[in-house]
Amino acid sequence: MSTIQTLKGFRDFLPETMAVRSRVINILKTVFEKYGFSELQTPTLEYAEVLTGKYGQEAEKLMYLFQDPGGRKVGLKYDMTVPLARVMAQYPDLPKPFKRYQIQPAFRAENTQKSRYRELYQCDVDTVGTLSPLADAEILAIISDALTGLGFKEFKIRVNSRQILFGITKDLSVLQSIDKLDKKSANEVKQELSQKGLSPDEIQNIFAGLDSAKPDPNLTQIMDIAEKLGARNIEFDPRLVRGLDYYTGVIFETMVTEPKIGSITGGGRYDNLIKSLGGPDLPAVGTTLGLDRICDVIEELTLWPDLPKSATKILVTIFSQDLYSPALILSSSLRDAGINTELYPDASAKLDKQLKYANAKGIPYVAIIGPEEAAQNEVKVKNMATGEQKCLPEQELISFFS
Amino acid sequence: MSTIQTLKGFRDFLPETMAVRSRVINILKTVFEKYGFSELQTPTLEYAEVLTGKYGQEAEKLMYLFQDPGGRKVGLKYDMTVPLARVMAQYPDLPKPFKRYQIQPAFRAENTQKSRYRELYQCDVDTVGTLSPLADAEILAIISDALTGLGFKEFKIRVNSRQILFGITKDLSVLQSIDKLDKKSANEVKQELSQKGLSPDEIQNIFAGLDSAKPDPNLTQIMDIAEKLGARNIEFDPRLVRGLDYYTGVIFETMVTEPKIGSITGGGRYDNLIKSLGGPDLPAVGTTLGLDRICDVIEELTLWPDLPKSATKILVTIFSQDLYSPALILSSSLRDAGINTELYPDASAKLDKQLKYANAKGIPYVAIIGPEEAAQNEVKVKNMATGEQKCLPEQELISFFS
Numbered sequence: 001m002s003t004i005q006t007l008k009g010f011r012d013f014l015p016e017t018m019a020v021r022s023r024v025i026n027i028l029k030t031v032f033e034k035y036g037f038s039e040l041q042t043p044t045l046e047y048a049e050v051l052t053g054k055y056g057q058e059a060e061k062l063m064y065l066f067q068d069p070g071g072r073k074v075g076l077k078y079d080m081t082v083p084l085a086r087v088m089a090q091y092p093d094l095p096k097p098f099k100r101y102q103i104q105p106a107f108r109a110e111n112t113q114k115s116r117y118r119e120l121y122q123c124d125v126d127t128v129g130t131l132s133p134l135a136d137a138e139i140l141a142i143i144s145d146a147l148t149g150l151g152f153k154e155f156k157i158r159v160n161s162r163q164i165l166f167g168i169t170k171d172l173s174v175l176q177s178i179d180k181l182d183k184k185s186a187n188e189v190k191q192e193l194s195q196k197g198l199s200p201d202e203i204q205n206i207f208a209g210l211d212s213a214k215p216d217p218n219l220t221q222i223m224d225i226a227e228k229l230g231a232r233n234i235e236f237d238p239r240l241v242r243g244l245d246y247y248t249g250v251i252f253e254t255m256v257t258e259p260k261i262g263s264i265t266g267g268g269r270y271d272n273l274i275k276s277l278g279g280p281d282l283p284a285v286g287t288t289l290g291l292d293r294i295c296d297v298i299e300e301l302t303l304w305p306d307l308p309k310s311a312t313k314i315l316v317t318i319f320s321q322d323l324y325s326p327a328l329i330l331s332s333s334l335r336d337a338g339i340n341t342e343l344y345p346d347a348s349a350k351l352d353k354q355l356k357y358a359n360a361k362g363i364p365y366v367a368i369i370g371p372e373e374a375a376q377n378e379v380k381v382k383n384m385a386t387g388e389q390k391c392l393p394e395q396e397l398i399s400f401f402s
Numbered sequence: 403m404s405t406i407q408t409l410k411g412f413r414d415f416l417p418e419t420m421a422v423r424s425r426v427i428n429i430l431k432t433v434f435e436k437y438g439f440s441e442l443q444t445p446t447l448e449y450a451e452v453l454t455g456k457y458g459q460e461a462e463k464l465m466y467l468f469q470d471p472g473g474r475k476v477g478l479k480y481d482m483t484v485p486l487a488r489v490m491a492q493y494p495d496l497p498k499p500f501k502r503y504q505i506q507p508a509f510r511a512e513n514t515q516k517s518r519y520r521e522l523y524q525c526d527v528d529t530v531g532t533l534s535p536l537a538d539a540e541i542l543a544i545i546s547d548a549l550t551g552l553g554f555k556e557f558k559i560r561v562n563s564r565q566i567l568f569g570i571t572k573d574l575s576v577l578q579s580i581d582k583l584d585k586k587s588a589n590e591v592k593q594e595l596s597q598k599g600l601s602p603d604e605i606q607n608i609f610a611g612l613d614s615a616k617p618d619p620n621l622t623q624i625m626d627i628a629e630k631l632g633a634r635n636i637e638f639d640p641r642l643v644r645g646l647d648y649y650t651g652v653i654f655e656t657m658v659t660e661p662k663i664g665s666i667t668g669g670g671r672y673d674n675l676i677k678s679l680g681g682p683d684l685p686a687v688g689t690t691l692g693l694d695r696i697c698d699v700i701e702e703l704t705l706w707p708d709l710p711k712s713a714t715k716i717l718v719t720i721f722s723q724d725l726y727s728p729a730l731i732l733s734s735s736l737r738d739a740g741i742n743t744e745l746y747p748d749a750s751a752k753l754d755k756q757l758k759y760a761n762a763k764g765i766p767y768v769a770i771i772g773p774e775e776a777a778q779n780e781v782k783v784k785n786m787a788t789g790e791q792k793c794l795p796e797q798e799l800i801s802f803f804s
Contacts, residue, residue, distance in 0.1 A: 004491045004680050015440030034737045036714045036744025038417030043521050066468035069511035089406045095762040109471035119445050132747035228730045278406050312438045328630045335436045342438025345534035360497035
């Protein structure tokens, strides 16, 4: 059968990859919960009506819309924000501010040649129902904590606000060009503006505006609170634009420079969006973290060399059919002590094959109970990395791992 | 808009429900990993060809099959076994035995009147690539450990095997009637068999066969190893049938009797299935755990009264605009100490409103820094359950939670 494979843009997460993902998710959850955010999960499918007409026709082309077996028009989740708006509408009694995080896949029929995933894991953290600058600052502090917790050495959190940008120009097309200043040179952007019909004077005024821009009192307060909350490396950057039809106040984006990852978070305040998505009229602020990108980079660059390939600490081998029982009992004792233990299932396999299995799975230690060890009530333990072996009583082996 | 709601058979998991689910999943993962199983995740979507033609027409009617925006015929995952077979085919170099667990949603357009979910979370644990009875026994030990870990007081793991059943009768229709013996009386089942055309003698022979049935050597060995691995409450039950077209050896099912939940796991050995699903010719054994049912029962019967409604330990209130700063600093110190802390975002909200918010969210403690406390460098802490209040220095508050 030719299609016994994953669909393009979809991925299997085999055990080693899952180990990285699980640790990333655990670190992020711990940070979110430290700030009082709770987990929300919403269904994979929504009524098509909930999804469509919200983000424009370009987005809709990427949506997985279809009829379910009962003839309903449905669609796969496109992001976490539309479901959040629906949840706010459907459960009006949720205590507000509603502080939730959500880590689930979204589905977009993207061009896979741009190495985009069609099932992408989104990780969103948002506060709904307050205009307080504290809520904005908390999101910045969470980003800083999360990136530090993930072990990224150098990053900056660039912040700006819609109000500051609109003080420089209200022309959205001009702002789109300004947004390219982190990838293109100033001259290239100036040329682009000139092609868009701006006079040299107008262009100079815009660049002068950018050079002299300062955080307004609202942004100053947000940055100040964020720093009091422990956020590091927050930098005002009047060149940061993001999607202005969407955001109503502060906007932010993270650049991780060591390792070189680039932008992995983006967010801001969006006080009208929940209503425009069909929810109630509630202000909100939040960020998305590029979970897939974070996990991929950590795996590709081996940023966590200490993360074990396997959660299993030890493989208990079976020396021979008649030494099956002590191997069983040892496995059981190790597990009772909370030690992740794999017992090789095949009593007829040669010891060499069992050791190769431990190596292939990245299990760091192997226990062997041969006739001598059994006679002495001991276990031979082999460190698979160094090849070192020693014999010791079961209780000492348990203490070693505890 | 009328369809601003979840689709029937689909569910939002709001924070309180998620707290139960997260704990259940953590307990299960810990048990699986203790036995050396690793996590696998596969995509939500598969080629339709991977899904169809595997489980018969009845199953196919329940599948979500559709065309993606690129015109491919695709479908939503129907279970975890077909993707497992595909993974075994797609990655032939995976070390074997391949021991994996998988906790992800599957999709079935079931009749929702039977209170079935259309997006149901499956939790499967399987060993692929070995015929060893140890692998069967490990699955039984895992079930026992998982149910004990979840806190279920009384359960039995009923075991039987296809070989034993076929020694009594090879008539599948008769076996289907026998399978009802845990719900119907012996007389009702005898009547049913009579209606199926069996003579009184034949019926008597079948019941005599059931009464005198004993575990065969293979099943005896599996039960024996499972008990050595610490599995509790394994009972041979020749009346257990399950899906015989599917299983090739041992079969098992769990009955939880305290609390009264009924069957929440089912599995067995299926040595031909992976091949018949399009995978390689590999024997396998495993079980599924009814995750949704387990979570629902724990929540409905409040089986975990100690599980906090909220992961947040304390709400730091803001007494007034000018006492904002000490509240900020306190929150930051608590978080630095790893204590999940929520800071009420609105400095203009009355204290009463802030306390109500803590109550609504189930946050157990509230910190108040009023003018007196600020002057004395102390924090007033209120236990929301007892109403008890006391003043203490910040460091003592941190020690209290640590």
